Amino acid sequence: MKSSMRNSLDYVGRFWPVIILFFMIVLFLARPEKSILDTVSYTEADLIGKQQRGSGEKALPYPVAMALVHYATYNVTPQQTQEEIMITANILSRRGPCNFLVYGLGFDSPLWQALNYGGRTVFLEEDSSWISKMTNDHPFLTVYPVNYTTVLSEADDLLNYVREHRNICMPEKNILQSQCKLALKSLPEHLYQIKWDVIMIDAPRGYSEEFPGRMSAIYTSALMARAASREQSTDILLHDVDRPVESKYSEEFFCAKNRVEAAGKLWHFQIFGDGSSSSTDFCNGSFTAKAF
Structure with a gap:
C-alpha cells in the first residue's frame, strides 16, 4: 500500500510544472493589454501562428507550448517541489x-524559460555534453558553458581566504577586475554588463568533494546584486540549502537579513x-562561520 501511494505521489509530482504553467497561461490570456507577442521578436512558429489568427486573439507563446508538451510527455520528476x-x-x-x-541546466529549464516569456533567460552549465543534449532537445534555450576553478573540499579554506583578504574580496563593482579567488570571471563578457533581476543558483554540482561546489556562484551573484543602484533589487534563489556550503556561504554573502x-x-x-x-564587507559580522 505504501509503495502504491508513493508511486501515485511521484506520478502526480511529475505534472506540477504543467499545472503551474497552465495557471500562468490563464493569467497571461486574461490580461487586457495587447499580447506579449507584439513586444518580442518572433520565432518562425510564432510568426506563422500570428498570421493564422485574427488580430484580436492571443496565441499561446511557442516556448510555453513546447514546455507544456515537454512536461506532459516526459517521465521525469521535477528537480524542485511544488512549493x-x-x-x-x-x-x-x-x-x-x-x-x-x-x-544550472536541467529538466526544469524549459519551465523557467516559459515562465519568463518575453524576457532574457540565460543558463550557465559546466557539462558540455549535457549542454549539447539539452540544446538539441530544446533549441530555444540560451546556454553558456562555464568553467569553475574551485572544488568543494576547499570550501573552508576559501572562506578563510576571503576573511584574510577583505581588501580584494570586498563587494566589487567590476567582477572582471576582481582579484578574489572566488570571483567567477569565465563567463562571456556581455553577461557582466547586464543588470540581472532574478538569479537562481541550482548548480554547479556540490554533493561530492571533487565537484566545484557553489562557492563561486554564490559569491559572484552577491557581487552582481551589490553592483546595482540603491533603488534596484535582485531576487536570488538558492537551492539545496540543506547542505553546509549553500547554507553558510549564503549567510556570509547574501546575509540572513535579506532572506525574505x-x-x-x-x-x-x-x-x-x-x-x-x-562596502568593506557583505554583512555585519560576516566571515565567521565554517562552511564544510
Whole structure:
C-alpha cells in the first residue's frame, strides 16, 4: 500500500510544472493589454501562428507550448517541489519579463524559460555534453558553458581566504577586475554588463568533494546584486540549502537579513544595490562561520 501511494505521489509530482504553467497561461490570456507577442521578436512558429489568427486573439507563446508538451510527455520528476517552484513562479509573475540568470541546466529549464516569456533567460552549465543534449532537445534555450576553478573540499579554506583578504574580496563593482579567488570571471563578457533581476543558483554540482561546489556562484551573484543602484533589487534563489556550503556561504554573502522567503530546500533573498557607495564587507559580522 505504501509503495502504491508513493508511486501515485511521484506520478502526480511529475505534472506540477504543467499545472503551474497552465495557471500562468490563464493569467497571461486574461490580461487586457495587447499580447506579449507584439513586444518580442518572433520565432518562425510564432510568426506563422500570428498570421493564422485574427488580430484580436492571443496565441499561446511557442516556448510555453513546447514546455507544456515537454512536461506532459516526459517521465521525469521535477528537480524542485511544488512549493519551491511556486516561489520562483510568483517572482517571475511579478517581475517578468525580466533578466533571469540561472546557474544550472536541467529538466526544469524549459519551465523557467516559459515562465519568463518575453524576457532574457540565460543558463550557465559546466557539462558540455549535457549542454549539447539539452540544446538539441530544446533549441530555444540560451546556454553558456562555464568553467569553475574551485572544488568543494576547499570550501573552508576559501572562506578563510576571503576573511584574510577583505581588501580584494570586498563587494566589487567590476567582477572582471576582481582579484578574489572566488570571483567567477569565465563567463562571456556581455553577461557582466547586464543588470540581472532574478538569479537562481541550482548548480554547479556540490554533493561530492571533487565537484566545484557553489562557492563561486554564490559569491559572484552577491557581487552582481551589490553592483546595482540603491533603488534596484535582485531576487536570488538558492537551492539545496540543506547542505553546509549553500547554507553558510549564503549567510556570509547574501546575509540572513535579506532572506525574505523559504520553502523546502529553497531560500529566497532580496538584495538592494550599493549604488555609488562602497562596502568593506557583505554583512555585519560576516566571515565567521565554517562552511564544510
